[in-house]
Amino acid sequence: MSLAVGVIGAGVMGGFHARLFADEISGARLVAVSDPDPGRAGASAYGAQVFAEGLPLIESDAVEAVLVAAPDTAHHDLVMAAIRLGKPVLCEKPLASTVAQCREIVEADAGRNLVSVGFMRRFDPAYREMKAALDAGRIGAPLLIHCLHRNREAPRWFDGSMIVANAMVHEIDICRWLLDTEYTSASLTQIGDAGDMLLAELHTDRGAVVSVEMFMNAAYGYHVHAEIVGREGTVAMAEPAQVRLRRGSAMQVGYSPDWIGRFADSYRLQDQAWVRACRSGRPCEDMATARDGLLATGYCQQLVEHLPAGGGPLAPRM
Structure with a gap:
């Protein structure tokens, strides 16, 4: 079965990721998009379910894995919610707004390897x-x-x-x-x-x-x-x-x-590697981890x- 992915945030980055999951990433299907702007969310959903907020998307039984492309200040709470529910999450940089918040994520993810960070280069x-x-x-x-x-x-x-x-x-x-x-x-x-x-x-x-x-x-x-x-x-x-x-x-x-x-191919390759890792249950060695996100911040x-x-x-x- 393909991986059911939900994208949080339908701005430039979120909309681009949503298109990739809808059209180009094998082994994945876009099942949900969330954004406070319903028009923007609908335009990026490609027929998938639309949510006004990120937390209900994460909590949806239809969503197996989450990509976070919301504003930076929302990253910590969204990533922590995904960890609590045991769902893999790929978070656009930064992992969180502060070192303390990044550290909390690293500690919550210890031994679970659910969190990846979008350093696509x-x-x-x-x-x-x-x-x-x-x-x-x-x-x-x-x-x-x-x-x-x-x-x-x-x-x-x-x-x-x-x-x-x-x-x-x-x-x-x-x-x-x-x-x-x-x-x-x-x-x-x-x-x-x-x-x-x-x-x-x-x-x-x-x-x-x-x-x-x-x-x-x-x-x-x-x-x-x-x-x-x-x-x-x-x-x-x-x-x-x-x-x-x-x-x-x-x-x-x-x-x-x-x-x-410039980096369209990098995003595609990154998202494909993340989906492959999620489906196999094994971390992708080249993917930036929560620890990498903490160090960068x-x-x-x-x-x-x-x-x-x-x-x-x-x-x-x-």
Whole structure:
């Protein structure tokens, strides 16, 4: 039997996940969608049952597994409800708004492995090829990872703390995963007067350094890039564009306007792996766990605290 999935939240992310479960993920069927906006919920439900709130969806006997794409502040209560009922839950980042709430989830999930966190870059083909090259020793010992993360446009209220907690959190997780490491310290520089660019340098417990450029209003499109510099070589992403237009003595490369266009395949692969794990009863090794969600939130909280001083020590908060 296919896995009966309920999606909580029918905004951009929830609506995208709902479509995947309805049309593209094998072994799953979309049975419910919840959102306070009935029109938005209905548009994302593809004929599935519609709920106004997330908790009744979780409690429904028709729902076997839950994807949480509700506002960040609702994540803790929804994930805890799924754990209490023994239902697997895939929660979009962050796992919860505070370290204390994340810790409560980790403790409740101990020995049960019901909780996964939506750090979908772990399933991105480019990152996975980079990790395979690194793990195989093809570039020698890693020394440095260069990362850039540029959005085309961000709301005016997207300040320095949100740049860290809502955007750079992906670099924090993916570089931990690539290097199998934890962070020990960071330096932070806010660039320009607009408050929309941040440069971070994170040191790790294995000696490698992670540099991250965050630019929230890059104008030309959504652009994520990474390169690992090793003792014997480098491995880097190619440009993500699918086509190159040559005309008038010039070549043009297109960029996605947003993260969904760039990482659509990553979301699909992640959701498929989650469904496969739910049906088998065995955790997916590549999926981010509740512990990973706790660590990511902890590092982000420390970085936000260090912003005024320009950096400071980091430690895993467990």
